[in-house]
Amino acid sequence: MKNRARFVDVEGRPAIRFEREYPYPQERLWSAVTDPAELSRWFPAAVDIELREGGTITFTDEPGAEPTKGTILACEPRGSLSYTWEGDELGFTLNPTPQGCLFVFVNVLGDRETAAMVAAGWTVCLDEFDALLAGEPPSQETDSEAWRPVYESYIAEGFPAGAPVPGQGGETS
Template sequence: MNRGTFIDFEGRPAVRFERSYPHPVERVWAAVSEPEGLAHWFPSKVRIEPHEGGKIEFSEDPNLPATTGTVLVFEPPHRLAFTWEGDEIHLEVTAEGEGCRLALTNVLAARNTAARNAAGWSVCLTELDRHLAGARSEGPHSESAEPWKPYYDAYVSEGMPSGAEIPGAPSQES
């Protein structure tokens, strides 16, 4: 449906996704900023101190070690940004007609992670779509989630920067 695009974000490489939802801003905000909502679609379990400068903790991702980041922006119910590993994640929820629009921008620490991360967010956002539609969403690492590799292959074939290590994959496949 809505695919990610490779963009320049203030002079840094990034992948960006936009989704429109027939839901109020507050419902989508809860899904993208509260641990209970994030549990349905985000690749890690999240604990967040909901204020600028707060700590955000990521755990239980089968492909990555537990880590912490910093909340860069916390402006409910519209903007949340935080660091994650060397990347930044920016989430923006804006009113749009009778619903709202979500923009997710992943500012990349390394250009060659674009296709890998875009594929991951494609899977995650499909889970968010399911959750917001009221369907069962078991998360991006579940058996019911869409497979990651077809997204990755499509982004690579479109020329999105690639070549970064794929967590959880044998090194010869990266």
């Protein structure tokens, strides 16, 4: 599988990290990680974002469900964005390269045991991110069809697992 997550330590906390190189300018990737219309294509929740340090980001996961809120921890236009989301911290760094842009995404985990589950979810989401950037249509595969084998592969690689899987009746693997 391409573009796998790595399980890393960030200041003593468990995290997953993705690095991907794109042949697109930094501004294009910035739009894809900050524009709610573009986020709706690949991010796992609808997002309303106040792009400034200390701003609010609102996540609506399911229709009719109560939205959750996070805080913008850092916002450097076109360069980096980080915020909280339900006990996790998400950070995006966009570094221009001669060929386009290096995209680095780090999800600092609130719970170590969610690593395999979160890595698999982001792998599926970032595949949609790739398709969005390339101008391709969305995948026709359902999230659970795409997610399950990726999740199992992260467990096989030794990523921490054991947290209940949402929508799986409390199943942990």
